[in-house]
Amino acid sequence: MKESIKQLILDGARKAYEKGLLKSDDFPEMEIEEPRYDAQGDFSTNFAMVSASVQKMAPRKIAEAVVACMDDTQSVVEKTEIAGPGFINFFLTTAAWYPVLETIVREDDRYGSSEFGGGKKVQVEFVSANPTGPLHVGHARGAAVGDAVGKILAFAGFDVQKEYYINDSGRQIRTLGLSVWLRLCQMLGREVEFPKDCYQGDYIKDIAQELHGKMGTDLSDKEEAEGISICAKYAASVILEGIKEDLAAFGVEYDQWFSEQSLYDTNRVQKAIEDFKAKDLIYEKDGALWFRTEDFGDEKDRVVVRNNGITTYFASDIAYHMEKFDRGFDRVIDVWGADHHGYINRINASIDASGKNSDQFDVILVQLVNLLRGGQPVAMSSRSGEFVTLKDIVDEVGKDAARFLFLSRSYDSGLDFDLEVATQKTSENPVFYVQYVHARIAGIVAKAVAEGILANDAPEWAGCAAVLVEPEEIKLIKLLASFPEIVEKSAATLHPHVVFTYLMALASAFHGYYNKHKVITQDSELSRGRLFLVTAVKKVIRNGLSLLGVSAPERM
RNA sequence: GCGCCUGUAGCUCAGCUGGAUAGAGCAACGGACUUCUAAUCCGUAGGUCGCAGGUUCGAGUCCUGCCAGGCGCACCA
Numbered sequence: 001m002k003e004s005i006k007q008l009i010l011d012g013a014r015k016a017y018e019k020g021l022l023k024s025d026d027f028p029e030m031e032i033e034e035p036r037y038d039a040q041g042d043f044s045t046n047f048a049m050v051s052a053s054v055q056k057m058a059p060r061k062i063a064e065a066v067v068a069c070m071d072d073t074q075s076v077v078e079k080t081e082i083a084g085p086g087f088i089n090f091f092l093t094t095a096a097w098y099p100v101l102e103t104i105v106r107e108d109d110r111y112g113s114s115e116f117g118g119g120k121k122v123q124v125e126f127v128s129a130n131p132t133g134p135l136h137v138g139h140a141r142g143a144a145v146g147d148a149v150g151k152i153l154a155f156a157g158f159d160v161q162k163e164y165y166i167n168d169s170g171r172q173i174r175t176l177g178l179s180v181w182l183r184l185c186q187m188l189g190r191e192v193e194f195p196k197d198c199y200q201g202d203y204i205k206d207i208a209q210e211l212h213g214k215m216g217t218d219l220s221d222k223e224e225a226e227g228i229s230i231c232a233k234y235a236a237s238v239i240l241e242g243i244k245e246d247l248a249a250f251g252v253e254y255d256q257w258f259s260e261q262s263l264y265d266t267n268r269v270q271k272a273i274e275d276f277k278a279k280d281l282i283y284e285k286d287g288a289l290w291f292r293t294e295d296f297g298d299e300k301d302r303v304v305v306r307n308n309g310i311t312t313y314f315a316s317d318i319a320y321h322m323e324k325f326d327r328g329f330d331r332v333i334d335v336w337g338a339d340h341h342g343y344i345n346r347i348n349a350s351i352d353a354s355g356k357n358s359d360q361f362d363v364i365l366v367q368l369v370n371l372l373r374g375g376q377p378v379a380m381s382s383r384s385g386e387f388v389t390l391k392d393i394v395d396e397v398g399k400d401a402a403r404f405l406f407l408s409r410s411y412d413s414g415l416d417f418d419l420e421v422a423t424q425k426t427s428e429n430p431v432f433y434v435q436y437v438h439a440r441i442a443g444i445v446a447k448a449v450a451e452g453i454l455a456n457d458a459p460e461w462a463g464c465a466a467v468l469v470e471p472e473e474i475k476l477i478k479l480l481a482s483f484p485e486i487v488e489k490s491a492a493t494l495h496p497h498v499v500f501t502y503l504m505a506l507a508s509a510f511h512g513y514y515n516k517h518k519v520i521t522q523d524s525e526l527s528r529g530r531l532f533l534v535t536a537v538k539k540v541i542r543n544g545l546s547l548l549g550v551s552a553p554e555r556m
Numbered sequence: 557g558c559g560c561c562u563g564u565a566g567c568u569c570a571g572c573u574g575g576a577u578a579g580a581g582c583a584a585c586g587g588a589c590u591u592c593u594a595a596u597c598c599g600u601a602g603g604u605c606g607c608a609g610g611u612u613c614g615a616g617u618c619c620u621g622c623c624a625g626g627c628g629c630a631c632c633a
Contacts, residue, residue, distance in 0.1 A: 037577075046575065049613075059613085084576045085613065130633070172633065288631050299558080299629085306631040313633050341560045342628050367561065368627070409569065412561060414626065416568070425595055428582060432595045444592045482572095489572070501570055504580075515588085515597040534592095556595070 001100075001481055002032045004076065005043050005090055012070035013047070021065035024054050034482070041081065041089030042478065048086035059086025097477040098465035104480060104536040105461060112483045112543050116491060117158030123324055124150040126335035126364075127247070128165040131240040132176045133201055135390040137369045138337055140250065141415065143390070144406035144549065145366050146335040147252045148496035151547050156491035161255045161329075164247075165320065168236055169261040170313065175199065176239075177232025181224070183208035184231065188220055207235050246391045251399050251549045263319045269311060272319040272354075273304060281353050291318070296349035318350040325356045333494070335364045364494055366411040372418040388419075397422035400550045404431035407496045407548050430500075431550065434507045434541065439556040441510075441538040444519050445531065453520060453527050467529035472513040476533060479506050480540050487547070496548060503544045510537050 010027060017025045030047040048063035055062050063082040070080070076096035081089040104111045126146025129139050147162065154160040167173075179198040183205050186192060198204075211219065211234050219230060247254070263269050273289065276282040281292050287307030291314070294301050304315040324332050336343070341363075348358040371378040371388055378388060393402050401422045408430060409415055421428050448454045468477070483502070490498040519530040542552040 031575085033572075033575080035576075036579085040576070044576085049575085052613080087576070167633075170633080286631080290631090303631045308631080310631090312631070338561065338627055340628080340633090343633095344560080365561070413569080414562075429595080430581075433581090436593080436595055440593060440596085447592055485572085493573085497570085498572085501580090504570090508580080511596055512598085514592080515594090518592065520592050556593075 001096075002043065002485075004074070005045070006030070006032050008070055008072060008077070009045055009047050009066060009088070012066040012068075013051075015069035015071070016065040019069065021069065022055055022062065023057065024051075026054050027051065028054060034478070035087075035089065040083065040087070042092045043090045044087050045090075046087060048082075048088060052086070062086065063088050094469055094474055095466070097474060097481065098468070100477055100481040101465050101532055101536045102461065104539055105532075108539060109543060109546075111539060112487045112547075113155045114157050114484055114488055116156040116488045117153060119157065119159050120330040121161070121328055122153055122158045122331045122333065123161045123163055123327075123329045124153070124333045124335065125163045125165055125324075126150075127243075127252075128167070129243065130167045130172050131236045131243060132172050132199055133239065134203065135243055135246055136387045137371050137390070137393065137417065138366075140390045140393055140402065141369050141406045141411070141417075142335050142337060142366050143247060143250055143252050144403045145364060145411050145496060148403075148407055148499075148548050149333065149335070149364065149494055151549065152487060152490050152496060152499065153494075155547060156487050158331075158491070162253070163256045163258055164254050166240065166257055166259045166261075167313075168240075168259050169264060169316065171310075173232050173236055174228070176235050177228040177230075179204045180208050180211065180231035180235045181228045184212055184220065184227075187212065203239075204235075207231075207238055210238070211235075246389070246394070249394050249399065250390060251403065258320075260316050260320070263316050263323065268323060269316050269319040272322060273311075273315065276353070291346075291350065292353070293346045293349035296352045298345040298349040302346050314346065314350075317347065318354070321347060321351055321361070322354050322356070325351070325354075325360075329360075331360050331362070333362045333364060335366060338365045338367045341365050362494065364411065367414045369406075370414060370416045372416055372420075374420040375418065378419070393419070400435070401429060401431045403549050404434075404500070405429075408500050410495060410497050430504060432556070433511075434503045434545065435550070435553055436556060437507045437510045438538055438541045438545070438552040439554060440514065441534045441541075442554040444534060445538075448520055448527065448531055451520070453524055454531060459528075461528075461532045461535075464525075464529045464532040467526045468533055470513075470517060472509070472516060473530075473533060476506075476509050476513055476537060479509055480536055483540050483544070486544075490547075499544055499547050503541065503548075506537065506541065506544070510534075510541075 009030070013022060013027055014025065016022045027047075028050045030045050030050055032043055032045050035041060035044045047066065048059040051062050052059045060082055063086050067080050067082065067088060076092055078091045078093045080091070083089050124146055127135065127139050127143050129135055135143070150160050150162040175197065176199060182192050182194050182198065186194070187208060208231075211231065219227060222230065273282060276291065282289050282304065283292070284290070288303045289305035290301045291304050292301055302314055303312055304318070305311050321332065344363050348361065351358040351361050396419060405417060405422055406415070425432055445454070445457050449457055468474070486498060486502045490496060517530070519534055520527050545552045
């Protein structure tokens with residue numbers, strides 16, 4: 001719709017130039033926007049204002065010349081107005097909007113998708129928590145954001161791969177093994193101390209118990225080092241399975257699970273270090289190996305191999321990001337908790353140093369979640385092992401409510417997540433507000449079919465729209481028409497909450513319409529037209545919710 | 557001290573990458589269920605967009621400096 005308005009203006013401007021009404025045929029980039037107020041029309045352009053300097057004319061004069069020469073062959077424009085400093089406002093005929101409904105029904109679950117991304121290969125990596133314990137609330141927000149960003153990018157025409165990076169190597173895994181081993185020893189009545197920096201949660205005891213049940217004395221008679229190693233391997237795989245299950249229950253799907261250890265097994269970390277050494281990007285100081293990240297914009301150089309010979313996490317991260325680009329992604333997106341933001345510079349530096357371009361690398365920093373219950377903060381301490389897990393949240397408030405709330409606000413802001421509100425089926429809880437639209441419409445359509453107004457729930461709609469003339473109906477269609485732009489904007493800014501905000505607006509418009517006008521009336525022609533409209537609303541609600549990973553129920 | 561994020565209605569937040577008169581929800585107040593689902597709707601009230609400068613036809617939006625809050629500044633991950 002916007003495109004055709006734009007074309008109308010450009011054609012008008014060209015004609016005005018040919019007639020000598022405009023001095024230049026250089027037409028700068030203009031905006032076509034939807035004004036806030038109905039009195040300012042359906043669309044509005046700043047063409048005259050942005051052209052003022054090129055034309056050396058007053059904006060209003062330019063606007064007059066363009067309007068005078070516009071030729072609306074499709075007769076979509078009811079009238080135009082020149083307003084304010086030189087805006088040209090377009091008022092469309094109601095009939096101009098009807099084709100939108102046909103498009104929606106025809107494209108169905110593809111409506112809103114586009115070629116915006118041009119098939120570019122994008123990787124979104126998110127959550128990537130260590131397999132040393134269950135996922136908690138912070139991970140939950142990251143999971144909701146990463147999964148939604150992936151879905152939105154895919155819908156907007158990118159070739160998306162969603163990946164989880166498993167930190168299954170290094171110190172934290174050894175600590176995990178030690179934790180399980182010590183719990184095992186305690187179970188067997190051995191006198192051992194359980195250090196503070198070991199994992200405290202009860203799940204460690206469960207795993208020890210489980211492993212003992214499986215291996216018995218085969219395990220407990222082992223030397224300590226071997227025992228710890230067995231425990232580490234077992235615990236990590238059990239916990240990872242749990243993470244996978246919890247994410248699946250949260251509706252999060254991955255295309256790939258990538259193991260950090262595999263970077264070592266295939267010598268990629270060693271090779272990266274050797275390559276950088278050869279390029280003099282790595283030097284030795286105080287017995288450690290340092291990467292010259294400062295030369296690439298980081299505040300200081302960073303250690304990749306400690307003086308005890310053990311590589312740092314950063315070392316494998318360098319190899320990992322190199323590996324990502326080697327896989328041919330045009331764009332690499334990492335979703336991180338805001339507390340990791342200090343890490344961005346060094347990753348950027350390492351990417352530039354490795355000959356890739358850090359412009360193709362984006363980090364989505366998700367701000368922290370404040371977990372509340374009835375307005376009171378819920379104590380979160382991973383040290384004592386007492387925290388609310390992702391599983392707890394899914395069990396308590398459900399996947400839909402949780403995901404919707406996590407995506408309701410920009411991830412640039414901290415989020416208060418109140419378990420009590422999320423459980424309540426009240427108007428404070430937005431997920432029901434939107435899902436209710438879908439269920440309501442399903443009910444209406446079912447009734448229409450039952451009463452014989454519709455032959456089935458996917459009838460032929462051709463020509464039905466002509467009866468739609470109420471302002472609330474046109475408002476709804478306009479909203480539906482803007483959905484593809486919303487998806488595009490959400491993809492361009494990597495902000496899923498844009499879709500949330502849109503769904504709330506659409507739901508509000510529908511509920512208002514529903515309360516004011518009956519869909520099924522005595523007039524069967526009118527009824528069919530309105531059923532056409534609400535069917536389109538239902539599809540767009542479903543498509544939007546699906547981008548956020550939220551279900552669209554047929555009844556509630 | 558340095559860096560990232562935030563500051564808009566009493567509360568929680570939108571605000572279309574510079575547009576015209578500032579937008580929702582909640583809370584408050586007043587209304588609407590014999591109806592296609594009231595998990596809904598309609599109305600009233602509520603603002604010095606943290607403060608001060610700057611950029612231009614035009615700033616909540618961009619720049620600079622302050623102020624306040626959150627989070628980071630390891631040979632941890």
